[in-house]
Amino acid sequence: MLRVAVPNKGALSEAAAAILAEAGYRRRTDAKDLTVLDSSNDVEFFFLRPKDIAIYVGSGELDLGITGRDLAWESQAPVVERLALGFGASTFRYAGPAETPMTVDDLAGKRIATSFGNIVAADLAKRGISAEIIRLDGAVEISIALGVADAVADVVGSGRTLRQHGLAAFGEVMCESEAILIHGADKEPSAAANGLIARVQGVVVAQQYVMMDYDCRKDLLDDAVAITPGLESPTIAPMADENWVAVRAMVPRSGHQAVMDELSALGAKAILVTDIRSCRF
Numbered sequence: 001m002l003r004v005a006v007p008n009k010g011a012l013s014e015a016a017a018a019i020l021a022e023a024g025y026r027r028r029t030d031a032k033d034l035t036v037l038d039s040s041n042d043v044e045f046f047f048l049r050p051k052d053i054a055i056y057v058g059s060g061e062l063d064l065g066i067t068g069r070d071l072a073w074e075s076q077a078p079v080v081e082r083l084a085l086g087f088g089a090s091t092f093r094y095a096g097p098a099e100t101p102m103t104v105d106d107l108a109g110k111r112i113a114t115s116f117g118n119i120v121a122a123d124l125a126k127r128g129i130s131a132e133i134i135r136l137d138g139a140v141e142i143s144i145a146l147g148v149a150d151a152v153a154d155v156v157g158s159g160r161t162l163r164q165h166g167l168a169a170f171g172e173v174m175c176e177s178e179a180i181l182i183h184g185a186d187k188e189p190s191a192a193a194n195g196l197i198a199r200v201q202g203v204v205v206a207q208q209y210v211m212m213d214y215d216c217r218k219d220l221l222d223d224a225v226a227i228t229p230g231l232e233s234p235t236i237a238p239m240a241d242e243n244w245v246a247v248r249a250m251v252p253r254s255g256h257q258a259v260m261d262e263l264s265a266l267g268a269k270a271i272l273v274t275d276i277r278s279c280r281f
């Protein structure tokens with residue numbers, strides 16, 4: 001039986017559960033459940049703290065896991081990132097009081113509060129900067145106001161939490177994070193694990209594209225196909241009116257409205273967009 005770790009709460013848990021449900025796996029019915037047995041797919045899901053997931057997967061006890069790239073790095077567990085899942089995007093950065101702008105060099109000799117002590121230690125070592133790391137579990141942005149730190153290093157999503165606390169990010173981004181699917185570095189994924197990876201990948205790719213259908217005069221077809229080249233190439237189907245064809249192509253979700261504008265300006269008619277729920281290539 002395949003054993004898979006899923007975040008039990010926090011920023012990644014809902015989207016991770018939604019992707020697995022779309023991929024055909026059983027959802028947990030109670031948010032307090034720590035395991036779900038999906039016997040029809042021969043998979044058992046373990047709902048764990050996102051921080052701990054790379055440790056379980058790296059130990060080899062669990063086959064696959066969904067976690068954040070920043071958390072996987074921080075754990076230092078021997079795991080491999082197999083698939084980026086396209087949600088939970090954030091950056092991991094230094095921040096300090098907005099009214100006294102800082103640079104990374106200013107961190108020398110200072111106290112830096114973070115719940116990602118290993119990433120920060122590695123970054124400081126790389127730069128040859130010596131500073132004190134204050135390891136906190138969360139709500140790190142308040143630590144400067146409370147007097148235990150001079151700077152912080154934390155996850156920045158929208159940037160709202162930093163602004164709320166009068167802080168500004170500075171320095172290079174230490175980690176561009178998003179949710180990822182990991183397996184242990186010590187063993188290649190089994191056929192069953194690859195099956196789950198393929199299903200999840202099908203959902204992730206589907207979420208990044210839309211299906212576009214439109215009608216096009218034959219003399220405009222070359223220009224239309226240049227606007228919607230599809231992944232391989234678009235499907236062209238005959239219409240009752242022999243001067244027209246129906247075109248169907250996958251289009252990246254981001255920017256699909258601009259593609260519709262271009263097609264419309266070219267003279268395409270009946271341009272329809274539909275969501276794709278899952279796909280396999």
Ligand SMILES: Nc1ncnc2c1ncn2[C@@H]1O[C@H](COP(=O)(O)OP(=O)(O)OP(=O)(O)O)[C@@H](O)[C@H]1O
Pocket residue numbers: 009010011012049050051067068069070071088089090137138155156157158177178
């Ligand atoms: N505001 C956010 N926007 C985008 N991603 C985020 C945000 N907050 C956290 N994440 C990402 O979600 C993952 C898990 O973080 P989360 O805060 O849910 O867990 P945690 O801090 O261990 O748990 P908790 O906050 O419940 O103590 C990390 O990879 C992090 O980068």
Ligand SMILES: O=P(O)(O)OC[C@H]1O[C@H](OP(=O)(O)OP(=O)(O)O)[C@H](O)[C@@H]1O
Pocket residue numbers: 010011137138139140141154155156157158159160161162
């Ligand atoms: O840039 P924003 O969109 O404001 O999001 C960033 C905040 O979200 C996370 O906090 P979380 O809610 O997980 O609380 P925690 O600090 O206790 O982990 C993260 O640690 C930041 O504090």
Ligand SMILES: [Mg+2]
Pocket residue numbers: 010138
């Ligand atoms: Mg958190």
